[in-house]
Amino acid sequence: MAFVIVATIIVIGTVLWNAVSPWWFTPLASNWGFLDTTIIISLWVCGVAFVAVSGFIIYCVIKFRYKEGHKAQYQPENTKLEVILTVVTTIGVVVLLAPGLIAWNMYIQLPDDALEVEGVGQQWVWTYRFPGEDGIYGNTNGRLFSSKNTFGIDPNDPNGQDDILIRSAEVHLPINEKVVFQLRSKDVLHDFYIPQFRAKMDLVPGQQSNLWFEPTLLGTYEVACAEYCGTGHYAMRGLITVDTREDFDAWLAEQPTFFETLNEGVEGQGKQIAQTLGCVACHSDDGVNGIGPTWKNTFGTERLLDTGETVVIDEAYIKESIVNPVAKIGSGYAPVMPAYATLSEEEIDAITDYIKTLSD
Amino acid sequence: MEQGANYEGQPIHEPTGWWSRYVFSQDHKIIALQYISVALAIGLTGMFLSLMMRMQLGFPGLFESIDAGSYYQDVTMHGMIMVIYLLTALFLGGFGNYLIPLMLGSRDMAFPFVNMLSFWVYFLSVIILVSSFFVESGPTGAGWTLYPPQSILEGTPGGDGAGIILMLASLAVFIIAFTMGGLNYITTVLQSRAKGMTLMRMPLIIWCIFLATFLGLLAFPALLVGAIMLIFDRVLETSFFMPEIFKGGEVLDYGGGSPVLFQHLFWFFGHPEVYIIALPAFGIISELISCHARKNIFGYNMMVWALIAIAGIAFIVWAHHMYVAGMNPYLGFFFATTTLIIAIPTAIKVYNWVITLWDANIKMTVPMLYCLAFLITFLIGGLTGLFLGNVAVDVPLSDTYFVVGHFHMVMAVSPVLALYGGLYHWYPSVTGRMLDDTLGQIHFWITFVGTYLIYFPMHYIGFLGVPRRYYSNDQYDFIPQSVNDLNQFITICALIVGAAQFILLYNFVVSLYKGKEAGPNPWGACTLEWQALESPPGHGNWGEKLPVVYRWPYDYGLPGATADFVPQNVPDEQIT
């Protein structure tokens, strides 16, 4: 009898939960409401199947409990019943599949008249590129990446000179305009996922994948990486701000073009370098320790190492930790930082200067 | 070729001493127990890892030793251990070895020596796996899917150390062990059936194990190829899967490869793997539900054809794991359709189980409780699979906690419930004693209700969009505090369920000495393993003469018989 009670509670609870669950879809902010509809259809069809089958089980357990001397009905086959059940199931499957395929067809048909943005992932930051005035991206090549040219754009390609580079985690988009994201990755797999937009697509190094949507609600939304990409996966957060067209244009005009970034001096660019190399994914500037220790108010202080020794955080220690991170690991941190052995002296100095400015 | 051991009139390989009887034994029953013990031991490790993971999610910062790196190592090793080294090994190596010869009425496996070798090679693969915990940068933390490029690069725990190499090597060794065992199961099922045991008279669990083995034999080579190529990429720096990569401020030596190629190879193995685990669980349920409901299984023929259909279609659904992986999006139409088609034979199996309950004579024994619980969790897990298989519906849900909830329901909770049901059911056959019923009930209720409370709410934080494989949710504004509270609740449930598993272990040990004497056929089952002369069956299983089979294995409640069951080896004229 215990089973009947518990199973009944579970079945009723499972169904009612859908009405009372404190966790439900985030408020929709894009054109992909149809995807929510397909989920709701699935919930109804599957809910009916679940209640029917488990209700049948519970009924049988109540009705056909063991009675000494009673014998079960002997019925090895019942072709008619089996055919009916197969047909009913097939209908259920079609009801689920049809809207699913229609929605998928919409999802993968890229619009022609859309705003184009390139999303570039790397461990563990997001950056973006707009094609600029000419509307054409400059050619990129995986071999051209450097700490200076973090998008791997061919410097000799005239189309690339006016490309607008967004070297921070936040990108703006105009409201009610279709956007196509061309996605690529510098290192490993990532996944560009904005819960409120419902859209999601993997970034695969060495190839391009596409994603499109139309933001329908002003506001700032979080980009979460949804494909495991190493130790800092959970910290790979980006932001999308949906603006009016005017605000968007104003914002875009402030962003540097590729040509401008090529001619930037290194000095004073420590923050920018830390941003584009992805340092900031692990080392915060606000005093909160992440995968790695924060940079806030650390310069000149002492750090306890995992060996039990302490070390003063000075220029030499910072340099060593960039070039050969595993040499001295801070206590409580995992030795996961890659070695940045190819940075130039000037770049390391710029980062060091930046860290110094974070100490007051 | 090693000669088959089960010929009438020929002496079977009689063990001569303690070593050949219990360690390097060629007796399928001992080998089964060896498989079960090693699998349960490594499975306990896997459970411990999952609890570590839960501690971090429920009570972040409570254990300082769980940093992001070790969290991901726990996630990875938990997944790999549970899927491959626990469930695959236990269902096929354990249940397969024990049940195939006994249920088919043969003396042993077709090639006992190869069978023994299979276990020891499996043992070696476990040793290699465990050794990765003790190398410098620890085991791999690449996620159980081991996707390159991250799996073999620094930035992933164990990626630049020996961890990933040991993982891949262990898998390769496991595949060799599986192939040796698998060839044996196939040969035994096809060749060593007792007289009268036609294919369509085989118990459904044998069909299930047979087809699962077949799936494994055809699917594991894909993983082997992937693993070998990945080892090449890692050790020799070739570029099978590795494109141009910019990392640590420099361009690496790799170039031109395709990470998606690995995903195809992995999931060509990975999806059938789901059925390698699910089919034996289906089999156990089919046996148990018929026996404990004292009623013939409904629609045997349909069940067999449904199984064959599932096994066949299982090979053309793999890319439903890759809808948003950057493959050609038009493939989505094909794979969504095949995936939803596979739901039809699966649903037929569920219908046939529940119809078996209709007008039955249901004994609420512990194995029956597990069956009923399996039906409910499998329903949930199967139905949520329809969401994820349906390409567009998958887009918002993939890589969220909905996926975690779904696959744990369908390929963790359900198979484990079936597994436990099977252990309670066949323990008397192995030891001659019954497991304690009260302990069994307590263990059942905690496990069933506990796991439901753990995994059911996960679907809803999946709707919310919480991504899986997150060490911490703190940074995200769209994830409310209530998710952390829920995580705390789930962790507490997980700790209770984890602790409850020791009730089973305790029950195992105590019942070995103090359990009620089972007698030859305590459940009144029709299948042959309960009809041996000795209980538990001795070496060679059947004494002088092999059994002869006269009927299908589900003659429960046969009209005209006094008893409510007629064993398979009873001819019509002996029915009283």
Added chain:
Amino acid sequence: MTNITNNEERFMGLTHGQVFVYTLMTVISILFLFITNAYLFRMNFEDWNPVPIPSMLWVNTGSLVLASVGMAWAKSGAKRSSVQTIKVGLIIGGLFAVTFVTGQTLAWQELTSSGYFLTINPANTFFYLITALHAMHVIGGVAAWFYVTLKTFKRDQLILQPESIGLLGSYWHYMLLVWVLLFMLLLTT
């Protein structure tokens, strides 16, 4: 097999050994199918640079054909219970299989000495990987051959041998078939 009794159900009249070896061949076929698939997938990428086929491979193909012929001879001997034919056939089959494997290592040397190292291009890596995997399966066969041959020469009575020799022969023909298909793949791409 001489002492099969009617007490067991069998599948299509096959022996245990036949089921085992045929299933094994299926599994091996799948393995090579996947590696071939991966090869065809990967070769579409632009960095693919085909390897020149070492001339040695033609010689090796010849050895494998001869090995297969030797085994066919042994099989026919087993049918006629001619111990002498079996012995000669087995020796030819085995020796040429060993020659084949040795020849393959020479082919690798030929490649490396002209600068086609394993890591330079995915085509190179695939070439080494595919040939090595195939050679490993031939070596596995040679181990079984060793066992059977030893038994044959130890006692001149052929109690178990006809089936073993038959299966060994099938495996040899199968390895030749796999090689020819792989060789064609390497030649044409």
